[in-house]
Each structure stands twice: as structure tokens, then as C-alpha cells.
Amino acid sequence: MAILIRHFWGWEAPVLDKAVSYLMRERTGDTALDLADTLLIVPTSEAGRRIKEALARANQPGALVPWVWTAEQALLPVAARKWAASPLQSQMAWQKAVKKVDLAQLKSLFPVLPEDLGWRWQSEMARLLSELNTLLGAGGQTFATVGQRVNQDSSRWDDLAVIEALYHQELAEVGLVDAQSLKSNGAEKPQLPEGVQRVVVLASPDLLPLFGRWVQACEVPVTVAVQAPEELAHTFDEIGRPLPSFWGEDANVTVPLSHDQVHLHHDASAQAAQTIRLLADLAPQGRVAVGVGDSEVGAVLQEKLSLEGVRVFEPGGAAPTEVGLWHVLAQMLTLVSSRSWKSFATLLRVPEVRSAWMGKKAEGMKLLREADDFALMHMPVTLDHAAELGKLWPDEIQLLKPVMDAALALVAEFRDSPLPQAARALLILLYGDRDFVPDAPQDQLTTSLADAWLGCCREIESEIARFGLTPNPEEALALSLEALSRASLSEPRGEIDLVLQGWLELLWEPSPNLVIAGVNEEHVPGILIAHPFLPDRVRQQLGLPCQATRFARDAYTLAALTEQRVSGGNLHVMCGQWSERGDALRPSRLLFLCDDAILPQRVTHLFPKEESVGTEAQEPVRTLAWKLTPKVMRSKVETISPSRLRSYLECPFRDYLSHELRMEETEVGKRELAPNEFGTLAHHAFQKLAVHAQMKLSADAGALADFLIETAVEQAHQLYGKRPAPLIHLQLESLKQRLRHAAETEAAERAAGWMIYAAEWVANPESPLMIEGARLSCKVDRIDRHQLSGHLRVIDFKTADKASDPLEAHVRKLNSRSQILESDEWKCFELRDGSRYQWKDLQLPLYAAVLQQQGLRPDSVGYFTLPKSVQETKVLTWKNFSEEWVDHALACAAEIVRRLRDGLFWPPAAKAYSRSFDPLFLGDMTGSIAWTGPRPPESFSLTEGQKD
Numbered sequence: 001m002a003i004l005i006r007h008f009w010g011w012e013a014p015v016l017d018k019a020v021s022y023l024m025r026e027r028t029g030d031t032a033l034d035l036a037d038t039l040l041i042v043p044t045s046e047a048g049r050r051i052k053e054a055l056a057r058a059n060q061p062g063a064l065v066p067w068v069w070t071a072e073q074a075l076l077p078v079a080a081r082k083w084a085a086s087p088l089q090s091q092m093a094w095q096k097a098v099k100k101v102d103l104a105q106l107k108s109l110f111p112v113l114p115e116d117l118g119w120r121w122q123s124e125m126a127r128l129l130s131e132l133n134t135l136l137g138a139g140g141q142t143f144a145t146v147g148q149r150v151n152q153d154s155s156r157w158d159d160l161a162v163i164e165a166l167y168h169q170e171l172a173e174v175g176l177v178d179a180q181s182l183k184s185n186g187a188e189k190p191q192l193p194e195g196v197q198r199v200v201v202l203a204s205p206d207l208l209p210l211f212g213r214w215v216q217a218c219e220v221p222v223t224v225a226v227q228a229p230e231e232l233a234h235t236f237d238e239i240g241r242p243l244p245s246f247w248g249e250d251a252n253v254t255v256p257l258s259h260d261q262v263h264l265h266h267d268a269s270a271q272a273a274q275t276i277r278l279l280a281d282l283a284p285q286g287r288v289a290v291g292v293g294d295s296e297v298g299a300v301l302q303e304k305l306s307l308e309g310v311r312v313f314e315p316g317g318a319a320p321t322e323v324g325l326w327h328v329l330a331q332m333l334t335l336v337s338s339r340s341w342k343s344f345a346t347l348l349r350v351p352e353v354r355s356a357w358m359g360k361k362a363e364g365m366k367l368l369r370e371a372d373d374f375a376l377m378h379m380p381v382t383l384d385h386a387a388e389l390g391k392l393w394p395d396e397i398q399l400l401k402p403v404m405d406a407a408l409a410l411v412a413e414f415r416d417s418p419l420p421q422a423a424r425a426l427l428i429l430l431y432g433d434r435d436f437v438p439d440a441p442q443d444q445l446t447t448s449l450a451d452a453w454l455g456c457c458r459e460i461e462s463e464i465a466r467f468g469l470t471p472n473p474e475e476a477l478a479l480s481l482e483a484l485s486r487a488s489l490s491e492p493r494g495e496i497d498l499v500l501q502g503w504l505e506l507l508w509e510p511s512p513n514l515v516i517a518g519v520n521e522e523h524v525p526g527i528l529i530a531h532p533f534l535p536d537r538v539r540q541q542l543g544l545p546c547q548a549t550r551f552a553r554d555a556y557t558l559a560a561l562t563e564q565r566v567s568g569g570n571l572h573v574m575c576g577q578w579s580e581r582g583d584a585l586r587p588s589r590l591l592f593l594c595d596d597a598i599l600p601q602r603v604t605h606l607f608p609k610e611e612s613v614g615t616e617a618q619e620p621v622r623t624l625a626w627k628l629t630p631k632v633m634r635s636k637v638e639t640i641s642p643s644r645l646r647s648y649l650e651c652p653f654r655d656y657l658s659h660e661l662r663m664e665e666t667e668v669g670k671r672e673l674a675p676n677e678f679g680t681l682a683h684h685a686f687q688k689l690a691v692h693a694q695m696k697l698s699a700d701a702g703a704l705a706d707f708l709i710e711t712a713v714e715q716a717h718q719l720y721g722k723r724p725a726p727l728i729h730l731q732l733e734s735l736k737q738r739l740r741h742a743a744e745t746e747a748a749e750r751a752a753g754w755m756i757y758a759a760e761w762v763a764n765p766e767s768p769l770m771i772e773g774a775r776l777s778c779k780v781d782r783i784d785r786h787q788l789s790g791h792l793r794v795i796d797f798k799t800a801d802k803a804s805d806p807l808e809a810h811v812r813k814l815n816s817r818s819q820i821l822e823s824d825e826w827k828c829f830e831l832r833d834g835s836r837y838q839w840k841d842l843q844l845p846l847y848a849a850v851l852q853q854q855g856l857r858p859d860s861v862g863y864f865t866l867p868k869s870v871q872e873t874k875v876l877t878w879k880n881f882s883e884e885w886v887d888h889a890l891a892c893a894a895e896i897v898r899r900l901r902d903g904l905f906w907p908p909a910a911k912a913y914s915r916s917f918d919p920l921f922l923g924d925m926t927g928s929i930a931w932t933g934p935r936p937p938e939s940f941s942l943t944e945g946q947k948d
Helices: 014-028 043-057 070-074 087-100 119-137 143-149 154-173 178-189 208-216 230-235 267-283 295-307 324-338 340-347 351-358 361-378 381-393 402-417 418-433 442-468 473-485 504-509 521-528 536-542 547-564 598-604 642-650 652-660 673-690 701-720 726-751 808-810 821-825 843-853 883-903
Strands: 005-007 038-042 068-070 200-203 222-226 260-265 288-292 498-502 513-519 570-576 754-761 775-776 780-786 791-797 812-814 820-821 828-830 834-837 860-865 874-878 940-942
Touching: 005 230, 005 834, 014 043, 014 200, 014 222, 014 504, 014 860, 038 070, 038 521, 043 068, 043 200, 068 820, 070 154, 070 178, 070 208, 087 154, 087 442, 087 473, 119 143, 119 473, 143 154, 143 381, 143 498, 143 791, 154 834, 178 775, 222 598, 222 820, 260 295, 260 498, 260 598, 267 295, 267 513, 267 570, 288 295, 288 504, 295 340, 295 498, 295 513, 324 402, 324 418, 324 442, 324 473, 324 498, 324 834, 340 351, 340 381, 340 402, 340 547, 340 808, 351 361, 351 402, 351 418, 361 381, 361 402, 361 701, 381 402, 381 860, 402 473, 418 442, 418 473, 442 473, 504 513, 504 547, 521 547, 536 547, 547 570, 598 834, 642 883, 652 780, 673 701, 673 754, 673 780, 701 726, 726 821, 726 874, 775 843, 791 843, 808 860, 820 821, 821 828, 821 834, 828 883, 834 883, 843 860, 883 940
Parallel strands: 005 222, 038 068, 038 200, 200 222, 260 570, 288 498, 288 513, 513 570, 791 860
Antiparallel strands: 754 780, 780 791, 812 834, 828 834, 860 874
């Protein structure tokens, strides 16, 4: 039994100062401090670095401090580590045990076995059991011992113990021992460095329960130094951990934080901005330190400080997911696993990947355009699907084909070669010609991640052979990334101005001024995620770390950070209301540890009324650095089409972006037909019908349906392959249904005497219809002629979801209450009967005009509608259509041509349905553009009826 002494420092001074003062008592005269006989236990490696530096500064001749360990190092000393299974080895041993065990016998654990017991299920179960083993190991527990201690679910724990026994057996067969077992053994028989005569535990409030057994088993005196006054000795256990009964939620704990020290801000950006302001305000008063409880705030703060020229360091290192190479590897895994076009297209946007696959950097953007155009037109699902489509359209993939071949070769490399060899080949492919700058942080992280990944691949290759496991190539690659995700990439400390410390590091921060951001419930004290086999209630029963101990630890930590700055220094604590995703955040419960008398004010302070929320200037997620100034162009307008006229009517500036500047959105992940593509298939089927000698005369609905469907599907297979994306397949089924009903309508029209006169009709180019000197370019879907009357009818096919009336689709009827922008007055006209309208589209009247100019006078115009509700399939004609509509349409078209030539493209319409660039301009097109071209008036004008 160890001689255990607890020493309470008080908390009027920082931990580091107290620790140095306490240890310096050993120094005699001017000699250097010699702690060769002392083992120091510190909470973290960063705390160990701090104490060594502080002791070196306090001892000018130098100090001998050879033994500074964390509790983890004490429980698993160097001599035992060579036998300890690594996390990867443990997971493989668990997986081997799961694979071997007779699951049918474990009825309590698996009352119903899953259908698929393959690698994925085995690896997930292995991961779950490995996590459970680690959680229990914190208290020296095993599956078998838990079954003896819990009253409920003991039979399930007995089943788990069966797998546990097999797990230890698997490790023993390859000469390894479970790390948790070694720690448990180490706690029973502590192994101290040679010459150590005492152990000093320095301010470590978060020690594992198992370490308490290590302390009790020590054969040398152990001193536990606690950062708290002596009168609170009863609130800590024997190894200096705060007791939940005194520091928990139900205890009467108060932290002397004033409202002025607690700040509520809208989001991470606002917290970061406030942190920077406080740094500037507190700097004249002494050293200032920063702590971060929420990594989201830390990332924003680091970015803002970097822009200010502040060199920042995070002791915890960088997570692999913060490095660009990680995301390339994650996409590579998807590509190897599924050969998906989406992952291929995503990788094409990485310059290193694109250059590696094509070898011609100069044509990289041309390759992207070709790939995007090909995807938009044909929507491949996989690389194999793309190759199949490429055989049908070889001219479209001249640059793309060799790149797809290179991607497929890489996939084959990962499938056919050992994982380390394939990984090395990939890295050489990506970075073989690149010169890395040793001092560049991003280059350091990239090379560090690459080295770590190669190490993981080598370890996996070695261990799957050792344990006799046989994952397929994509499973092995996934395993390597899983192992890599557990790594922490150390960054060189170098010359720094500020350290961003995690919550648990702050107790050892000596700066008199401290700013802590991200103190929200989700992060401090945080929420321990419940394990399926180990709920919080059972953790508490077993004496393991649980929500109660977590809260007690953090309540004590906040109290210590506050108390040591009461007499000299400043502490500011911040929390946010919203995450970057828009999720509501809660202030930490720790911030409500105050006197009952001020609790209502604290609640009001941290939960303000809605009208007072957001009084601070919130930083938008995205802001405009400058306004765009598009080049002003005046088109010659030698030809004009109904679709261009409709575009200008809808919004002149969006029309300018589309037709003059040729701007368009690229949908890389497109997996379904756009409305116009869906309609094109229907148009194609009806066009083929119109030129088929027999079918264009048929009134047989069934025969017509078969012909239309077969023609549309054949065209779809030509464009999208015989195995298109699932959504396209569903859309084709919908198209088939619409065409069946359209065939019935077609047969009915034929029976009523309407015959096909022409399809895809275009005017004679020798005598075009001229509008203000511009040639009207159009193609009429179909012209029908009645057998008896000889009347001509212009038909346009519409496959929109809802059937639209031709008149309503072309004009908006105005009344006395209608408000019209003065800049839109030119779109309005009045018929002879006094009714007023505003043009939205000119298509059908212009079709009638061009036919008249060619000597064909149509008697009616209309739509052949194929809506989603197939019962509404019909031919809808424009009621009371006359030459008066044609005359007004021609006048409006002439005005548009004049405006196009004059460069009148401003202002933008408030809304545009057919084509919108709003996301590009952050929803504020007018505020985002500095238009330097001509501007018509933009004030509102009332109709005559309103003026009266």
C-alpha cells in the first residue's frame, strides 16, 4: 500500500506557477534542481512540456527533470508496449473472434441474426467491441467482470465474454496482448523508472479510474497536488478528481463569473471577432491566452488571426480531415468501390489528379468542359456506363476517353496490386513532379498525411496476413482510411504568436488574461455518446467516466480558471447561438453555476428575447468583396428567335448573362432529365411519327402508342445508354405513360379530321420574316390540316407537369389594380375591345406570323399538352385568336430587337422562373452588379384606373 499524500495549493495563482514553486523546494542554494528520483505525472503531453520549460527558466544553471509521464505512460510503460496490440491489431483480433464464434449460440446477444454476416458486418461489430473494451478498460473492467456486477442483461454480458475470450486467444496466437489488459496489470504492479523514490501527481483532475489502482499499488510515496484550497479537500477523491457529489449538477456549486464576463454571440464568426477584440483590449494588461471549446470556432478564429498576420499553433495537431489529400483519398475510395462517375468528376476538379490523368495541364479546363458537357448530355452513372456511351458518341470524348482509361487503370491498380504498392503509386502519380516547401504549413501537412497513410497501408497489409483475414481491395483501402482518421498530424511549433488551447489544457495556462470561446453545452461539458452495450447508467454503476464525472470535472475546471484570476487578471467566456449549419446551440450548463439571486438575470442574459437577438452586427456567411462590372455589349441582332424574345421578356439582365456573355450553370451531379430534355424525347417521337408514311395516317391508339414509346425509348438509349441512371429510368416510365395517353388524343384528333400537314416546319430561308431588320428563326413543332374544312392549325408540344392554356402562357391580363413598373410599360398593349395585357411570351403569335408570311394562313394556334396528370392530355387552342394578337406580338418583338441593339439590359426582374442566376449573386442581383450600360427608368407607374 502506497503512502498517499494530498497537497492542496489553493487557487490564487496559476497551476504552473504553483507546480514550479512546489518542486523548487527541493533546490538547495545555487545548485540546479535535481528531480532524478521523482516521477512527475501530468494530465497531458503539453502540460509536461510546459513544466519542463518553466523549471528550466526558474533554474538558470539548468534543471534535471528526467521523468515526466502522463497517466497513460504510467499504466503502459515502454517495456510493456512491445507486447501491446495496436488499435488496428485489436480490431482485427476482434473481427477474427466475431468470425469464428458460433453466433447461433449467443441468443441473448443476437436473438435475430442479420442476413449479411460478411466483412462489413464483422468489421462494424469488431469496431463496436473494440470501443467497448476501451471504455471498460478505463476502470480495469472486462466483459466477464461486468457480467458479474450488473443485475440486468447479465446473460448478454456472458455472451460478450465468450467473444472476449476468443479475442484474447487470437491475440495470444500472434504473440500480442490486449493493451487494456496490460494497463490493468500495470495498475496492479507499477513499473517505475530506476532510481525513482517518489511520485508527484500534478493538478490532473481527469485521471482514469484505473490510475487510482496504480497509485494504491505504488511502493513509493505518492503526492497528489490539487489546484484548490484545503477547505475543499473533501470534494476530491484520493487522486485529485472532483467528486460529482460536490461538483455535480445537483451540488451547490457557484462560480464567481459576472454577467460582463459571459458573452453570447450569434455564431462562430461573431465569437472569433469578439475574441480578437478582447485580445487587443487585454494585451496592455499583460499576457493573454485563448482557449477554444468548439472546433468550429477554432477554425474560424485561426483563419481570422492568420489574416491579421498572427502566427497560430494548436497543440493537439491537425486532424487528417483538415488536409486536402484526405478528401482526394476519400473520393478515391468511392471510385475504387463503385467506379461512380460522380466521384470521377469530383476528382477531375483536383488539379493534381487532373494533371496526373491527362498529362497536359494546359488543356485541363478544356477537359473539364468536355466532361461536364458529356455528363449533362448523357448522364453516365459509372465509368463503365460512360465508356459504353462513349462508343456511341466518340467525337464528344476526345480528351475525356484517355483520362477515363487512366482512371480505370488506377482502379485496377488498387484491385490487383498490394495495398502499399497501389498507395505508393497513387502518391507518386499525384506528387511525383512536385517540389514541396519544407517550411510551408500545407506542404508539411500533406507530406505528413501521405507518410501516415503509407504507414497505415503497410500495417494493414502485414496485419491481415498475420490474422489470416481476407478483405477485398476496397475493404482494405477503407480500413486504411479508417486507421488514418485516428491519426493526429503534428505541426512544427516554430515561431508562433498565439496558442489555441483545448479546454483540458487551460488549467495549466499561466496567463493572467484568458479568453475562452465555444463554451456551449454540445462541447463543454459535452455529451458522452451512449454506447449500445454501455449506457450512462451502467457506466456510473461501474465507476467509469460518465456524464456526472464529466460535469464535475468541467465545473471544477471553470471554477479554478475563474478563482485564480479574481485578484489579478481577466477571464472572458463566450458561447454561440447557432452553428455554421444553422443548428441551434445551447449555452453550457456550467455558465448557470451562480448564486440563486442572480440566476434569473443569467438566464435572461443567455436566453435573450427574440427582439434583442441579433443586435450585434452579424457577419454574413458570404459577403461581396466587390461588385461585378460586366462588359457592356450591343448585339447586332441579325437573327432572333421566339425563345430569345421570351428570355428578354422574362428578365433583360438574365437574358444578357445567358445570350451575350454565354453564362450557364454546370450540373456536375445531374442524375435526371431536365424538363427540356424530357420534352425533347417526346418531340422526337412525334417528329418521327409525322414522317412515317403509315403511322402519320393511323387512328389506331394502340399502334400509335407502341410507335411513340418505341421511338422515344430508342432515342433515350442512344443518349443515355440501355442502363441509365435510376431516376432517368423512372422518368422514362412516366414518359411512356404520357405517350400512351397522347396516342389516344392523337387518334381522336385524327378521327375528328385533323391530319398532319408538316412537322418541324421551318420557313423558306430565301424569304424569311424580318422583324426590325432581324430574321426570325423558328421551328414549328407541327402544322395540322383539317380534311374537310382545310383549316390549318399550329401545334406546339408541351410536356410541363401542368397543362397550360395558350393565352395564359403568353400574356398577363391587367386590371385597374395591376401595378406595372414604368420600365415594363413597353410590354403592355390594349386590344380593340379595351382589354389590356402584358406579354410574357410571343411564340404562337409569331409562328402564325411566319406562316402567314410564307402564304400559309393558320386558323388556330395551340398546345398539344402531355402533363403529369395524364387524364388532362389534350389539344388546347387559343380562344378568339386573331390577327390583332399577331400585330401586337410583332410590335413587341420589334421593340425587343431595338432594345437589344441599344444595349438595354437593366434592371433585372425581381423573379425569373425559367433561368435564374440568383445563387451566384447571393440573392441580390441588383446589389451585386455595377451596371455601366444604359438604364431605363425604374419607378412604379399606376394604371389609369388607379389614378382615377
